[in-house]
Amino acid sequence: MRFGVFYELQLPRPWNDGDEHRLFKEALDQIVLADKLGFDYAWEVEHHFLDEYSHASAPEVFLATAAGLTKNIRLGHGIRQVIPNYNHPARTAEGLATLDLLSDGRVEFGIGEGATRLELGAFGISARTKRAMALEAAEQICNMMMLTPYPGFEGEGFSFPCRNVLPKPLQTPHPPLWMACTNRDTIKVAARNGIGALAFSFLDPDEAKNWSKIYYDIIKSEECVPLGWSVNANLAMVSAFSMHEDRAEAIRRGQDNFEFFRYSQQKLVAEDFTPGHSDMWGDFMEKRGDASDRLIQAAMSRAEYDGAGIGTPDDMARHLSDFQEVGIDQVIFLQQAGRNTNQNICESLELFADKVMPDFTKDVEEREAKKAAELAPYIEAALARKTYMQPLAREDVPVVKAAVRASVFDAQKQREAAKND
DSSP: OEEEEEEOOOOOSSOOTTHHHHHHHHHHHHHHHHHHHTOOEEEEOOOOSBTTTBOOOOHHHHHHHHHHHOSSOEEEEEEEEOSTTTSOHHHHHHHHHHHHHHTTSOEEEEEEOOOOHHHHHHTTOOTTTHHHHHHHHHHHHHHHHHOSSBOOEEOSSOEEOOBOOOOOOSSSSOSOEEEEEOSHHHHHHHHHTTOEEEEOSOOOHHHHHHHHHHHHHHHTSTTOOOSSSSOOOOEEEEEEOEEOSSHHHHHHHHHHHHHHHHHHHHHHHHSOOOTTOOOHHHHHHHHHTTHHHHHHHHHHTSSSOOOTTEEOHHHHHHHHHHHHHTTOOEEEEEEEOTTOOHHHHHHHHHHHHHHTHHHHHTTHHHHHHHHHHHHHHHHHHHHHHOOOOOOOOGGGSOOOOOSSSSOHHHHHHHHHHHHHO
């Protein structure tokens, strides 16, 4: 099993001078620590205008900075908003390739479409057509990274002429594709398109098993026709994360913050919102009351505790074993949530790396090799079903006409001739 860390860059109110600066710098420090501790992935979302819930509006800048500070950890857009209204596909292709070159081939390309009216409405995106627009754009982004030159495209969501989109990524054919998945329907969409599933839902092991079966059954079926030029058959689950040798302290440090993540997520979708004047943390704390204290009392009365990622090293090991048994390939820890502190986050990361991670990573390469061998014929068949955009023959590449017919060299000669006369 692989492990990742996940960043919404949450910043609940009240906001004080310097809070955003501290938030970003501490998140980078945590990624540097995760890299040193042997974590495999660092994922950064892209959201816009979501007060308190997410200040991560420029993941390409954040991940580029992380690339310069780390050596091994893979850097994931989890996700990039690929609909052209957010980010033009050519600009996304250029940014992905640049980051891939600068990071020595460590980029993961998660695609998404946005879900809140704050984002969709601001960029003029229809909720009814957003899925089709995202898939169309993502496919063309992959084509742009692969073809020299890119032949051009006339689609429903955007059109673009023949151009050579540069640079090209270090990874071939392109960085692995992932897709944000929040329910069984999106799991099916990811599998049908040969895309890794970033399951941003908090599931119990039985439901995770169902998702895993649905996903891999489709990957192995004729339904799977890759969107990109490769198949990324992987299923990642997001988990709460707060660890301490004392279970009560782990709950005290993490439970309110994790619950705020879910509360604010739902509130942004289901309730009216006044931009710039939110107080979701205040509302949450008022409604939450002493829920964590009551949870601590209940948890301490049991020998074993299912905190879904919040608890002692033994609690976490049981939690992860359940996911491993049902075929989850990666667990991504939601440690930066609510008002959790940098100290608590770093202590949890260090404790996990010391006490839990070794048992789950010791045979990861052997497991992955066995899985790759099992899936190889299915992936080969899926790639054979894909209809690839074809490169243009040299004689078919359209010439981009100059605005002025005389070349710079000809113009210079004319000036010199006139001077001599």
